[in-house]
Amino acid sequence: MQPNAFHKLLLLLPLAYQHTSNDARDESHWNYETNGKNWGGVCSSGVRQSPISLNVQKSLIVPLPRIVFGNYDIKLKGPLTLLNNGHTVHMDIPETTNGKKPFITGGLLKGRYVADGLHFHWGSPDSRGSEHLINQQRFDVEMHIVHRNAKYQDIDEAVNHKDGLAVIAVLLKIVKNPKLIFPGLNKVLGALPRVTKYSARTTIPGGLSLGQMLGNVNPRDFFTYRGSLTTPICQEAVTWSVFSQVLPVSYSSVSRFWKLRDSEGHRLINNFRGIQPRNGRPVFYRVGKDLSGAYLGK
Template sequence: MFVLRFWWPLAILSCSSALIEIPADYLTAIRQDRADEDAAGDYNYDHQGADWTGTCDTGQRQSPIDLIFSDSTLSSIPRIRFNNYNQSLRTPLVLTNNGHTANMVLPLTRGGQRPYINGGLLPGDFEVQSVHFHWGSRSSKGSEHAINFVRYDVEMHIVHKNRRYESMGEATQQPDGLAVLGVMFRAVPRSRPNSQLYGLNKIFNQVPRIVEYNSNVTISGQLNVGQLLGDVVTGEFYTYNGSLTTPDCAESVTWTVFSDILDFPERQIAKLWTLKDSRSRPLINNYRDIQDTNGRPVYYRALQKL
């Protein structure tokens, strides 16, 4: 593995002046992710996306939506298959406050593979790219999707790119370009056993170090993508064709939202409420309002009985 030893350029990511080692391909991916974020333009959540223009305003397959069991088609579609999700990622990982969310680009595994998913409604193999979160505030829920008219405290998105496309930029322009896994968090007063929430706790324990816009922190040690799912039952989910929930709201996403809810300590979730956006304002309620389904089919996969 070629390793680049460098000082973080402040124009890209503000960081303490510590000498760290980052694989060159991971550094390139972080820079590209930031470039993609900048290309979306200047936007905020002051009106939960109601003032966003372009496809966000005129699109017919927009996300998020309310996922309603009684309006869904019960289907025997395949379960989601998680490939290399149990393989440790190269570390250190980099968690960033990009002004809109806490975001982490996900690198290759230590064995050099890219974790990927298939199955469900997915038209091919989709490689993991990043993970980020949407949340509310002390007095409001912050998930983007609702399930049976209920919104939850946090929604985690694990973003994937169709293997057939070279870059996220290219994939975003294709109707089969992206796949996002959605996981709902419900705030609970007490912690679960660390073994069940190990991966998420490693991330949330570092959130206080990225309060300021454009700041980042490294996460070392063992972590695999599967650990981000905690003990969520992945055999039951809603799935539909929709869009990114941030500008430019490209209609390129196959959504898979698990109906099982992950209980997560409120003390961890509260750390997100301390983050600041690019205007030095509290980064809270960073969710988009529910969008019309416009007659789109929504499928529900239940656990298969033996």
């Protein structure tokens, strides 16, 4: 080696080192390769982590107030943008056409929680991909609508507080010939082929209210418990409300998720976290008045 070349190599070494250490620290560089077992911090040391396995028999059946949905029936102000961020497909939730934000209250929640964004978790052609299990069953897709406690300025502040976030989870299940098409959900799932590539964005055409994303689910029948974000850094800031009724959707609409790609060009599949220990936490189950247990998981 020429002395000159050796000198150049010495100059390059610190740059190479700095590059890898930045990657390791960067929160956006995590993945699902070990099903979340190598995630650090609260993800591994926490005691109120999510998702968990939900079971009617192991829940406290209590007369909780129902969840109240504010401005969920009013059209959102466009343009609505769907983004492939490499971990999921995400939609920011804007104001409604009357200049207000959709919000929820009720259930275990104290005060108002303002809708911030929604995203999905899914499996692959060979495996189902919901995060929560209901009565030992995993479903095909799980949608999360993330809300922030109105007393905090933004999500970054809210994640640092136990009462910071409220997430509504809706499970989807593939059925052979769905009798119903849910127009809102269908618009969003229909846009998936336009965000196949990492960092691709697309606009959802036509009007959409947040309530339309819930299909015909019975919002009075749900599990609720205190847990965490299911992605790094897994802050224990979330009051979860998981609807027990599962929405039927077609194979072709769910299969669009499996064609998405992450930042490295790999297939973006199985983006769900494994089941976490309950650690004695209470899980509450609210029985919707007009639903019998026979509907569960069906």
